[in-house]
Amino acid sequence: MGTxxxxxxxxxxxxxxGACKTPDRLRRRASRLLSQLTMRSxxxxxxxxxxxxxxxxxxxxxxxxxxYGPGSQAELSRRSGIYRSDMVGVLNELAERDLVERAPDPDxxxxxxxxxxxxxxxxxxxxxxxxxxxxDELLAPLSPAERDEFLQLLTRxxxxxxxxx
Numbered sequence: 001m002g003t004x005x006x007x008x009x010x011x012x013x014x015x016x017x018g019a020c021k022t023p024d025r026l027r028r029r030a031s032r033l034l035s036q037l038t039m040r041s042x043x044x045x046x047x048x049x050x051x052x053x054x055x056x057x058x059x060x061x062x063x064x065x066x067x068y069g070p071g072s073q074a075e076l077s078r079r080s081g082i083y084r085s086d087m088v089g090v091l092n093e094l095a096e097r098d099l100v101e102r103a104p105d106p107d108x109x110x111x112x113x114x115x116x117x118x119x120x121x122x123x124x125x126x127x128x129x130x131x132x133x134x135x136d137e138l139l140a141p142l143s144p145a146e147r148d149e150f151l152q153l154l155t156r157x158x159x160x161x162x163x164x165x
Contacts, residue, residue: 040138041138044134044137044138045131045134045138048130048131048133048134049127049130049131049134051130052126052127052130054123054127054130055090055093057080057082057086057090058090058093058094058099058127059124059127059131060080060081060082061076061080061082061087061090061091061094061100061114062094062099062100062116062120062123062124062127063080063124064076064079064080065100065114065115065116065120066116066121066124069115070113070114070115070116071113071114072105072111072112072113072114073087073088073091073111073112073114074111076091076114091114094120097119097123098117098119098120099116099117099119099120099123100114100115100116100117100120101114101115101116101117102114103115
């Protein structure tokens, strides 16, 4: 959805006096609430990371490499949820910035092993702080205990639907 379409959709949700005019039956639907929150969350995170000259996929790859160690493009795709066809472009961007290193796999010279660089580790720490601040903004109305509970509930829902799909 483009910026103008998003703005019109959000404006259509408000009355002239600023109050929400969404019907109660829609406001009670978890699927709609999750969709609306996802749209706002994606915009917040995408714009915040862009100010740090990064993208969500950069963070996903760097976090995967930091936590699980070096991997092939296929492994990184599985770990991060990035389509294999998109992974090459993401890795090219990260390699151009010296955030990852590629080396031939000693067991199979046809593929590369990707490793996070020292500069990539530093950049990941910066992005962690950026995302911490963005998540504070996203979850501002919730207390620390509510944030923990919210994350636990979201994780349980996602785990359930991941297992069943």
